Amino acid sequence: MKRGFFVRAGFVLVSACMAVGTAAFAQETGQMEALKITLDDAIQVALNDNPTIKVAEQQIEIKKISRDEAWQSLLPTVEFGGTVQYTVLAAVMKLNGMEFKMGQDNTSTWNGQFQVSLPLFAPTVYATMNLTETDLENAVEQSRSSKLDLVNQVTKAYYQVILAQDSYDVLCRSYEQAEKNFNVVNSLYELGGTSEYDKISAEVQLRSLNPTVIQARNAVTMAKLQLMVLMGIDPATEIVVEGSLEDYETQLYTEALGTSRYSLENNTNMRQLKLNEKMLNQNLHVQKMNFLPTLALSGTYAFQSLYNEDWNVFDYTWARSSSIVLSFSVPIFRMSNYTKLRSTKLQISQLSQNIDYTEKQLNMQVRSYVDNMKANAEQVASNREAIEQAEKGREIASKRYEIGKGTILELNNSEVSLTQAKLTYSQSIYNYLAAKADLDKVLGNEKQ
Numbered sequence: 400m401k402r403g404f405f406v407r408a409g410f411v412l413v414s415a416c417m418a419v420g421t422a423a424f425a426q427e428t429g430q431m432e433a434l435k436i437t438l439d440d441a442i443q444v445a446l447n448d449n450p451t452i453k454v455a456e457q458q459i460e461i462k463k464i465s466r467d468e469a470w471q472s473l474l475p476t477v478e479f480g481g482t483v484q485y486t487v488l489a490a491v492m493k494l495n496g497m498e499f500k501m502g503q504d505n506t507s508t509w510n511g512q513f514q515v516s517l518p519l520f521a522p523t524v525y526a527t528m529n530l531t532e533t534d535l536e537n538a539v540e541q542s543r544s545s546k547l548d549l550v551n552q553v554t555k556a557y558y559q560v561i562l563a564q565d566s567y568d569v570l571c572r573s574y575e576q577a578e579k580n581f582n583v584v585n586s587l588y589e590l591g592g593t594s595e596y597d598k599i600s601a602e603v604q605l606r607s608l609n610p611t612v613i614q615a616r617n618a619v620t621m622a623k624l625q626l627m628v629l630m631g632i633d634p635a636t637e638i639v640v641e642g643s644l645e646d647y648e649t650q651l652y653t654e655a656l657g658t659s660r661y662s663l664e665n666n667t668n669m670r671q672l673k674l675n676e677k678m679l680n681q682n683l684h685v686q687k688m689n690f691l692p693t694l695a696l697s698g699t700y701a702f703q704s705l706y707n708e709d710w711n712v713f714d715y716t717w718a719r720s721s722s723i724v725l726s727f728s729v730p731i732f733r734m735s736n737y738t739k740l741r742s743t744k745l746q747i748s749q750l751s752q753n754i755d756y757t758e759k760q761l762n763m764q765v766r767s768y769v770d771n772m773k774a775n776a777e778q779v780a781s782n783r784e785a786i787e788q789a790e791k792g793r794e795i796a797s798k799r800y801e802i803g804k805g806t807i808l809e810l811n812n813s814e815v816s817l818t819q820a821k822l823t824y825s826q827s828i829y830n831y832l833a834a835k836a837d838l839d840k841v842l843g844n845e846k847q
Contacts, residue, residue, distance in 0.1 A: 433637040438557050441630055445553045446546060448631035455542035462538040466531040472524045481511040506706040509715065513700045520694035526685040533681055537674040543845075544667040549629070551840040555833050556626040560640045562829040563622040566822055567615040568643075573818040574608045576793075580810055581605050583801065597807040604811050644828040648783075651776055651831055661765050663758065665843030672754045679750060683743045689736050692729040698722070761841060768838040775831035782824035789817035 436444075446452055489502035502508075518524065584601040587593040627634050663669050699722045704715040730736075796813035799805030 433639045435639045435641060437641075438554065441553050441557050441626065442550055444632065445549055445630045449549055449629065450631065451545050451549060452542070455545040459535070459538045459542055462531070462535040466528075466535050469524065469528045469531040472527075473518060473521065475515055475517040478514045478516075479512070480514070481509070484508045484510075503706045503708075506708050507710070508706065509704045509712070511702050514697060515699075516695060516697040518693070518695045520692070522688040522691045522693070523685060526681065526688045530678060530681040530685060533674060533678050537671060537678065540667060540670050540674060543843075544671065547667055547840050547843060547845065550845075551836050553626070553629050554836040556622070556629055557640065558644070558829055558832045558836075560619070560622040560626055561642060561644050562825055563615070563619040564640065565644050565825040567612070567619050569818060569821045569825070570608065570612045570615045573814060574605070574612050576814055577601075577605045577608055580797075580814070584807065592803070593807075600807045600811060604814070644825045644832075647828055647832060648779060651779060651828065654772075654835065661769070661838075661842055663761055663765070663842070666761055666841060667843050668757060668761065669754070670843075672750065672757060676747065676750050676754065679743060679747045683740065683747065686736060686739050686743060689733070690730055692727060694728075695726045697724045697726065699724070764841050765838065768834045768841065771834040772831055772838070775827045775834065778827040779824065779831065782820060782827050785820040786817070786824055789813070789820040793817050 485507045486502050486504060489500050489504050492499045492501055581601040581604070584593060584597050588595065588598040623638055623640070624634055626640075627636060627638060700719070701721070702717045702719045704712075704717050707715050793810075793813040793816075796805055796809045800807065800810045
């Protein structure tokens with residue numbers, strides 16, 4: 400009875416493993432074909448569809464509009480204004496016993512005016528134009544920062560899917576081997592060639608792997624779901640991530656032999672801090688421009704019609720006038736200008752110290768990631784040898800048990816050691832790739 404149960408359970412799990420392979424579970428016949436993606440595909444889709452990137456690009460457009468508003472302040476402005484006044488009862492002024500009517504009763508007065516203004520010398524506007532240009536650069540860098548962060552998340556999520564699939568594949572193979580071991584032990588038990596204890600141990604070994612395999616299968620599903628969310632695609636979409644972490648082993652050794660000199664020149668945090676420092680200095684320059692005089696030119700063309708008794712504007716008599724005004728303004732004293740200067744200078748000093756501190760932290764992060772990459776590269780080579788030794792040990796334990804010189808404990812331990820060695824091998828490659836992705840983010844290396 401128990402043997403039948405394990406045979407059915409083994410058939411189900413092995414069938415699932417064969418369906419998944421190095422990817423997720425295949426869809427049922429008749430459904431839409433699964434979407435095969437590579438790392439480059441995942442990154443490209445994420446950069447095109449992720450809402451965070453779209454918001455960052457819209458922010459750039461907003462800054463471009465602000466830049467245009469700055470230089471547009473130097474363009475002439477044209478205004479038209481007009482008034483219509485209807486006098487019901489005109490005022491009367493008395494002077495030296497005489498009365499003067501200030502207008503006419505029941506009449507309308509019309510006034511119209513065109514005015515053109517042009518700033519001739521506006522130092523604050525000139526300085527603000529430079530400030531908005533730097534603000535636009537900062538928005539572009541913030542967009543780049545969002546892209547780097549998204550690429551880092553997608554890259555690690557992609558590797559996480561491969562790690563989950565490799566782990567699931569290892570556990571499926573381990574379950575398949577445990578089932579073979581159980582069949583061998585059960586056959587020997589039925590022939591009286593082994594004890595019931597060995598049979599029970601083989602059953603326990605098989606049972607203990609069942610929930611682990613299911614958990615690994617769920618881990619594959621969750622890893623894919625996280626990747627799809629980052630890519631901005633429908634979570635109901637079925638995706639296939641092909642390949643294995645073993646495929647990256649050669650790349651790992653090649654990169655480990657590369658140069659160990661790294662620069663923070665392209666680090667997005669440092670760039671943003673330096674742009675903020677530049678903006679503060681430009682803001683300080685704008686505030687200093689408030690102490691300079693301004694010069695503006697304006698022209699006015701006006702027309703007026705008085706004391707009209709009807710509403711036929713075409714028959715009115717219009718009086719016209721025009722003037723040109725050159726205005727000159729010199730700031731003498733405004734205390735808030737001095738207060739703003741002091742505040743901005745303190746902000747520049749604070750930011751300068753923050754830049755130095757951030758640079759030290761980033762250098763420490765770079766050193767940490769590089770050390771992790773080197774350590775995991777060494778572990779990969781060691782774990783590869785461990786797998787070979789574990790496979791040899793399992794083969795020896797299996798042969799020893801078949802001829803009656805080994806124990807079931809040796810057989811189970813050999814299988815556990817092999818499974819652990821394979822999982823550790825995959826984990827060490829993933830750790831290296833994750834550290835490499837984090838290093839690329841810190842260094843500001845963009846995906847080509």
